[in-house]
Amino acid sequence: MIAITGASGHLGKATLEFLLRKTTPESIVALVRDPQKLADFADKGISIRQSDYADKASFVTSLAGVDTLLLISSAALGDERVTQHSNVINAAKEAGVKHIFYTSAPNPSLESSFTPAVDHFRTEALIKESGLTYTIFRNNLYLDVLPMVVGDAAKTGKLYFPAGDGKTSFALRRDMAEALANALTSEGHDNQIYDIGATTAWSFSDLANSISLAGTTVDYIDIPSSDYEAELAKHLPPVAVKIYAGMAEGIKKGDFDTPSPTLAKLLGREPVSLQDYFKTLG
Ligand SMILES: NC(=O)c1ccc[n+]([C@@H]2O[C@H](COP(=O)([O-])OP(=O)(O)OC[C@H]3O[C@@H](n4cnc5c(N)ncnc54)[C@H](OP(=O)(O)O)[C@@H]3O)[C@@H](O)[C@H]2O)c1
Numbered sequence: 001m002i003a004i005t006g007a008s009g010h011l012g013k014a015t016l017e018f019l020l021r022k023t024t025p026e027s028i029v030a031l032v033r034d035p036q037k038l039a040d041f042a043d044k045g046i047s048i049r050q051s052d053y054a055d056k057a058s059f060v061t062s063l064a065g066v067d068t069l070l071l072i073s074s075a076a077l078g079d080e081r082v083t084q085h086s087n088v089i090n091a092a093k094e095a096g097v098k099h100i101f102y103t104s105a106p107n108p109s110l111e112s113s114f115t116p117a118v119d120h121f122r123t124e125a126l127i128k129e130s131g132l133t134y135t136i137f138r139n140n141l142y143l144d145v146l147p148m149v150v151g152d153a154a155k156t157g158k159l160y161f162p163a164g165d166g167k168t169s170f171a172l173r174r175d176m177a178e179a180l181a182n183a184l185t186s187e188g189h190d191n192q193i194y195d196i197g198a199t200t201a202w203s204f205s206d207l208a209n210s211i212s213l214a215g216t217t218v219d220y221i222d223i224p225s226s227d228y229e230a231e232l233a234k235h236l237p238p239v240a241v242k243i244y245a246g247m248a249e250g251i252k253k254g255d256f257d258t259p260s261p262t263l264a265k266l267l268g269r270e271p272v273s274l275q276d277y278f279k280t281l282g
Pocket residue numbers: 005006007008009010011012032033034037051052053054072073074075076084103139140141142145173
């Protein structure tokens with residue numbers, strides 16, 4: 001049986017949908033805090049079990065009979081997030097899970113300016129120490145987050161961001177979900193670490209060109225980090241400012257510049273590109 005944590009989230013739900021095309025509903029377990037959120041999947045025959053990352057015992061129970069587990073990283077931060085992940089990894093061991101998949105980030109390191117990548121580094125280490133067979137998907141940034149980053153640049157003609165010439169191998173969350181479902185239901189992924197993203201990488205100038213397609217010309221203006229942080233601080237709490245500013249710094253340093261053929265191989269086609277994504281948005 002295959003179980004998925006975070007099954008009520010965007011990535012989890014999309015992975016469930018793709019899994020249903022690959023295997024029977026009886027062999028899928030969705031792990032959620034609130035089973036009501038997945039009532040439509042329960043109707044399709046998927047087993048829905050209640051568990052909370054903060055409660056290890058809930059996972060020991062809900063992982064009974066599960067061979068393969070996809071741990072979708074928690075939305076918490078720092079020590080709380082790593083403790084939550086540790087609960088799931090230890091429960092998986094106790095419950096007899098054989099293979100754990102985990103959604104990480106590119107170039108995780110204790111020195112990452114993008115602080116979620118520090119948590120991913122620590123979680124990857126826990127997974128390797130656990131002795132479980134593992135497959136780590138180092139998911140690059142979602143294309144899906146770009147409309148929020150771009151804001152009204154298509155109207156103003158100016159895209160302000162502090163990423164220098166840094167490039168990112170963005171990919172669509174839905175493509176990552178399809179690749180996860182394909183890997184969860186196929187062989188050959190034991191103890192592998194995959195860079196999951198586009199086969200190329202795009203700069204913020206490329207991004208500006210992509211949103212210029214609608215007929216307007218958008219210029220990318222590389223601004224100082226301090227200006228970006230000051231702007232974010234007008235709208236967001238300090239913890240969120242740190243994450244977004246850290247992400248921009250990571251992009252500038254090349255931490256997200258990880259083009260790889262792996263996602264395309266897992267999909268059997270090219271993933272959706274930056275340009276095609278904005279074309280479909282219109
Ligand atoms: N690569 C990127 O660009 C990017 C961007 C954003 C996030 N991420 C990471 O990727 C993960 C998946 O992305 P997503 O878009 O699917 O995020 P999402 O839609 O926010 O889903 C997060 C999932 O985590 C579950 N969750 C949160 N706290 C939990 C807890 N204590 N116990 C059990 N479940 C808990 C949520 O359950 P509820 O429905 O009960 O809240 C939800 O199902 C995120 O959690 C984050 O770590 C990556």
